[in-house]
């Protein structure tokens with residue numbers, strides 16, 4: 001392993017920068033040259049690579065986003081695009097590749113591994129929707145951002161005696177809603193993994209109101225459906241003034257939390273070690289606070305399990 005490359009692809013996640021730093025520094029420490037690929041698989045197809053050194057990753061551990069930039073590259077999914085990428089890797093004499101991103105990015109890595117490229121995937125997405133790892137890089141920072149927003153919205157909710165629906169990201173995964181809803185003390189958490197009945201949510205709001213509760217916070221995962229329609233139903237069922245806040249991209253940015261920086265550093269370091277050991281075709285992750293690696297195909301086959309026990313506990317604590 002003389003020269004490796006690193007890219008970030010798909011939606012960005014806070015913690016990508018500390019992961020890039022860990023990859024670059026571990027490689028250089030071990031006498032390996034590193035190239036940074038700009039804008040993910042798009043940059044790989046276009047040959048948009050440049051050498052990185054120790055100072056390329058100085059002062060980035062605390063920054064959100066990704067210094068390598070990112071893109072969603074449909075063309076990479078085509079045979080033509082994929083072959084362009086293989087050609088660039090050959091032209092630049094890249095012996096191994098580290099890719100940072102979510103499910104789609106890791107599937108791209110799997111395809112490269114099948115084509116014989118030594119590649120290690122690092123799960124980076126705020127969604128926490130990868131089944132083989134307890135946490136993806138970026139998730140906990142996004143949860144912190146949502147909790148901060150819930151606390152602020154709760155203030156105004158209480159002042160006005162309103163209900164507030166806070167829609168969070170996560171695609172088809174309810175983890176951001178679950179963790180942020182629990183940490184933010186939300187009265188109701190609505191996720192795509194579990195059936196929900198708006199009349200139950202309304203009933204809980206009325207019970208709280210009758211007990212003198214001044215706010216009702218509903219955290220809604222984006223994969224469930226339309227927040228404004230749910231708000232309308234709430235008003236019809238309870239007559240409580242119900243407002244909607246869609247948090248959107250604020251969840252994708254910001255200073256990575258200490259948790260994400262530690263996770264990113266551990267996984268970035270391990271990814272390069274695996275390449276040095278001659279272990280291509282891997283995905284790294286963390287299970288029970290231990291860094292793990294799996295064959296990338298097997299990792300992608302593991303279905304994400306929603307934590308129903310934690311969900312039930314959140315319900316108990318928010319009666």
Ligand code: F6P
Pocket residue numbers: 011072102125126127169170171222252
């Ligand atoms: O996968 C991360 C994520 O932020 C999802 O939570 C969200 O549904 C999606 O990306 C938004 O994608 P885009 O950046 O393409 O708008």
